[in-house]
Amino acid sequence: MRRNSPISLLAVGHACVDLYQGAVAALVPFFVAERAYGYAAASGLVLAASLLSSVAQPLFGALTDRWAMPWLLPTGTLLGGAGIALSGLSGSYGLTLVFVAVSGIGVAAYHPEAARVARLAARGSHSAMSRFSLGGNIGFALAPLVVSFAIGQGSLRWTPVLVLPALAGAALCVPVLRMLARSRAGTSGASAPRGADDVASFVKLSLAVVFRSVVFTGLSTFVALHAQQRTEGGTTAGTVALFLLFLGGAVGSLLGGFLADRHGRVRVSRWSYLLSAAAVAGVVYAPGPAMFLFVALTSAGLYVPFSLQVTLGQDYLPSRMGTASGVTLGLTVSIGGLIAPLLGHLADSTTLRTALTPLIAMPVLSWLLFRTLPDPTPPEAPTPLQEPGDSAPAGPPTPASSTRKAPS
Incomplete structure (x- = not known):
């Protein structure tokens, strides 16, 4: 504890x-x-x-x-x-x-x-x-x-x-x-060497997060209406679909960290995006109530890499960890919201299922980008936070804690 x-x-x-x-x-x-x-x-x-x-x-x-x-x-x-x-x-x-x-x-x-x-x-x-x-x-x-x-x-x-x-x-x-x-x-004032920034990998990672954002935002916007049409279950079906979308995300977040500690962040993210593509196809085309199972699988699959992408971004830009966190947690996530009106316009012009079909390709694009990414090893283990009564951490300070200026 x-x-x-x-x-x-x-x-x-x-x-x-x-x-x-x-x-x-x-x-x-x-x-x-x-x-x-x-x-x-x-x-x-x-x-x-x-x-x-x-x-x-x-x-x-x-x-x-x-x-x-x-x-x-x-x-x-x-x-x-x-x-x-x-x-x-x-x-x-x-x-x-x-x-x-x-x-x-x-x-x-x-x-x-x-x-x-x-x-x-x-x-x-x-x-x-x-x-x-x-x-x-x-x-x-x-x-x-x-x-x-x-x-x-x-x-x-x-x-x-x-x-x-x-x-x-x-x-x-x-x-x-x-x-x-x-x-x-409890740390000394000496500076620890930083790892080199891998800007190319960070850009690829950011694009992968953008594609993830597009599919998740698109589904969260329209999955309730889609469930009503596919199951003829009225507003109850739509509520259930949204609940599963959020519940699957909670499961996926925990599962992602568990798997990454054992198999590596990039490898886990690759398989997660590949499986997510199949799950999104099930959401769009599975008949009747079967779509609810695919909604849960899609949500879990899209959330498995969520926290992993944050730490990957920090390790790709070790000298700018705050910027990396801001991009992976903020800017790239918002872009999905800009795509939602285009999906709505397409649905008005054709059908909702036709508008949702391009979302199947989004996890595939993220998977392709992750195939080109290395799984970095952090330059140094972060300095742990100390509980009351704990001794000061041994060893040299980390970049995140020792090379930054003290707050004024």
Whole structure:
């Protein structure tokens, strides 16, 4: 428990932060009902949160490469919660948009530095990193339930209640940051050599993440409607399909870390993407209820490489780990959302199944890119975070902890 508590605290804190990514979409029906927002206005809120957050993450990553900013963990958490908490208090669409954007910036500020600290806490374990990623998945999936519980029986004036997860998440950051400070204090000031950046491999990895984002975003947007058409089960069938899509992601995140510790990140990701292509084909073409099985398999397959890609990006760019985290966690993920309207237009022009068919090729493209990638060995094991009473870590400091400037 002492060994695992830092990554466990970070995973729960990650859940608290990513809850606010899902909360924006969960609030849309309430904005439409109480303020008569149209589809364009409602989608503008979602776009302001998701796109701004995704684009800003690499910028925050670049900053954390230059200066150590562990304080971004509690600060980003509080900003994410404060923006959502204030979004329901003003009748002005402009102010609502600003508050939602503030929440997106808070989420963006949190992730690159959190990924770096989680890598330290994981002590080289891919299973531990998968638990950190799982926390975010759970938070996102719980957002509709939390929003419904907080304001479902009232009105938007109850949105301040939604700041409570942020307060809890920020409090959980405090012991982790204390452990980080003790780890730094226990290391010498000598600089450890960094590994060489492999920019070509990082670009290929980023493209693979883009293709993964396209297929997952496309399915999450249209799988409920597709399930209704294929099974004639009405809205219940659509709800079940979405639930399986999220549940499979939780299973895949844990499975990915377990397998990578034994077989290597690149090899596991290759097989996962190849199997995902077959599973997506089953989602699109399997008859009747059989499609539900393929939805679960697709989700698990697409989430197996999720946390592995974050650490791969960090190892391909060891001198810019924050930037790598920001790109793999943010920018490349958002591109899938830009493709969804094109799929919708194609579905309007043909059929939904025809529009979903190109998604089968996306995991294949990711698989082809992973076939060209090496499985890097980190230059040095990360300096572990120290629990109270633990002795200082022995050996030279790592690049992630010793070559960065101290925060001002």
